[in-house]
Amino acid sequence: MAPTTTQIFCASTLYGAATLAAALDAGCFPAADRRLLLVCNNATTPETTPAVDEMPGFEPLRDRFDAVLSWNDAISPFHPGAWSPRPDDVPLLERYLRLLWGLGEDRVEIVLESIQVNPAQAVAQVFPGAPVEVYADGLMSYGPTRNKLDPLIGTRVRGLLHLDLVPGLVPLLLGEFEVPARTVPAGAFLKVLGQVADAVPRLPPLPDGFALLLGQYLSALDILSVREEEDLHVRMMRGAVARGHRSIVFKPHPTAPARYSRLLEAEAEQLGVELTVLDTPVLAEVLFQRARPALVVGCFSTALFTAAAFYGLPAARIGTEALLERLTPFQNSNRVPVVLADALLPDLEEKDEIIPADTVAGLLSAVGFVMQPQILSGLRPAAEDYLRTRLDPRTRRYFRRKRLTSLGLPGGIPERLSFLPHNSTARWVVRRAKALRKSIGR
Numbered sequence: 001m002a003p004t005t006t007q008i009f010c011a012s013t014l015y016g017a018a019t020l021a022a023a024l025d026a027g028c029f030p031a032a033d034r035r036l037l038l039v040c041n042n043a044t045t046p047e048t049t050p051a052v053d054e055m056p057g058f059e060p061l062r063d064r065f066d067a068v069l070s071w072n073d074a075i076s077p078f079h080p081g082a083w084s085p086r087p088d089d090v091p092l093l094e095r096y097l098r099l100l101w102g103l104g105e106d107r108v109e110i111v112l113e114s115i116q117v118n119p120a121q122a123v124a125q126v127f128p129g130a131p132v133e134v135y136a137d138g139l140m141s142y143g144p145t146r147n148k149l150d151p152l153i154g155t156r157v158r159g160l161l162h163l164d165l166v167p168g169l170v171p172l173l174l175g176e177f178e179v180p181a182r183t184v185p186a187g188a189f190l191k192v193l194g195q196v197a198d199a200v201p202r203l204p205p206l207p208d209g210f211a212l213l214l215g216q217y218l219s220a221l222d223i224l225s226v227r228e229e230e231d232l233h234v235r236m237m238r239g240a241v242a243r244g245h246r247s248i249v250f251k252p253h254p255t256a257p258a259r260y261s262r263l264l265e266a267e268a269e270q271l272g273v274e275l276t277v278l279d280t281p282v283l284a285e286v287l288f289q290r291a292r293p294a295l296v297v298g299c300f301s302t303a304l305f306t307a308a309a310f311y312g313l314p315a316a317r318i319g320t321e322a323l324l325e326r327l328t329p330f331q332n333s334n335r336v337p338v339v340l341a342d343a344l345l346p347d348l349e350e351k352d353e354i355i356p357a358d359t360v361a362g363l364l365s366a367v368g369f370v371m372q373p374q375i376l377s378g379l380r381p382a383a384e385d386y387l388r389t390r391l392d393p394r395t396r397r398y399f400r401r402k403r404l405t406s407l408g409l410p411g412g413i414p415e416r417l418s419f420l421p422h423n424s425t426a427r428w429v430v431r432r433a434k435a436l437r438k439s440i441g442r
Helices: 014-025 071-075 087-100 118-128 185-199 225-242 258-272 284-290 301-311 319-325 334-344 356-370 377-390 399-407 424-441
Strands: 006-011 034-038 066-068 107-112 132-136 157-162 180-185 212-214 247-251 274-277 295-298 315-317
Touching: 006 014, 006 118, 006 284, 006 319, 014 034, 014 132, 014 157, 014 185, 034 071, 034 258, 066 071, 087 118, 107 118, 107 399, 185 284, 185 301, 212 225, 212 284, 225 258, 225 295, 247 258, 247 284, 258 274, 284 295, 301 315, 301 334, 319 334, 334 356, 356 377
Parallel strands: 006 034, 006 107, 034 066, 107 132, 132 157, 157 180, 212 247, 212 295, 247 274, 295 315
Antiparallel strands: none
């Protein structure tokens, strides 16, 4: 008798849960006897933030699964983003979870998001014999794996599922393990989003032809200061008004402070425009479905690409050029989403032109290699070719000269000195000089 197969799907966002539901509807996963949704609440204070299965619009997704479980409850009092099992504890923890979730001797398969970090890594570690599928609920899958992944996890990954947010672009995530990437059909995803939208309670009255401003709470990620993020929201409003929009809807990040809304209200009064602040914690896609804004404005939110690619709505970005300079280290996993927004979406303030679509794959390969040259060493020729042929004042912002120099890539030090990074004697001299400078500093 064949063992029972149980699939465990992990989700920390409603957008991710909708992606899973669409993938299930489209038959993207193999058959299983049971399917369990494992909800992870990664908010800084989970006790005060609704989990995925408590958010408006979740109920239509519930029937895709035989049960909904909580990772937070299973590992309480630890935080999902910080806890991982000690190697010696793995056998005991696996037995504990099999008992807690009624898995018995089932063959377990797990479907994870954000495989590079916890809680996804912790789940994979607790079930060391389980095959893994990875799915992407945003733009980060187009970038390289954030850090070197344990081969005991990476070699278990059978596939990467992602939405075709940038049509035809192949993600770099898990490329070092040659994991095949597949797209979730757009039709299935739109159908699920329609069900989510229908299940959301009544929204406040929204004006016709409004511009939708998307807040991301970047100060919580230490990307911007609170004041800088407030200024960014004001620029969003002014840019939308400059384009002729007199009705503005602001959708703040669910965990953003209330002061963001108050500052915008003061600015709207000065500009003489109608402002609606949407406090209901719903997906931006619900607004695309039910209200169809005339313009969607944001920084590098995935929702900008959903609006443009799946709903045919005008989308514009703002603030990306400054963020490209601010993101540290260069390997910051937000870099690729910012690059894609900056390259492919029109600038709200009309300062830049978009990058030709047929060059984006080359740009992604070059940025990905410069971010993670050891993980994606095979992309070096593609990066060299792009930098040699496409580096100009418009694309220069995606790379830092110092980093190109350290990697011996075109666009770094002047051409006549390009032999230096490949010269062992030169590298030895540089190392000795640095060591001497440090010893003098002591």
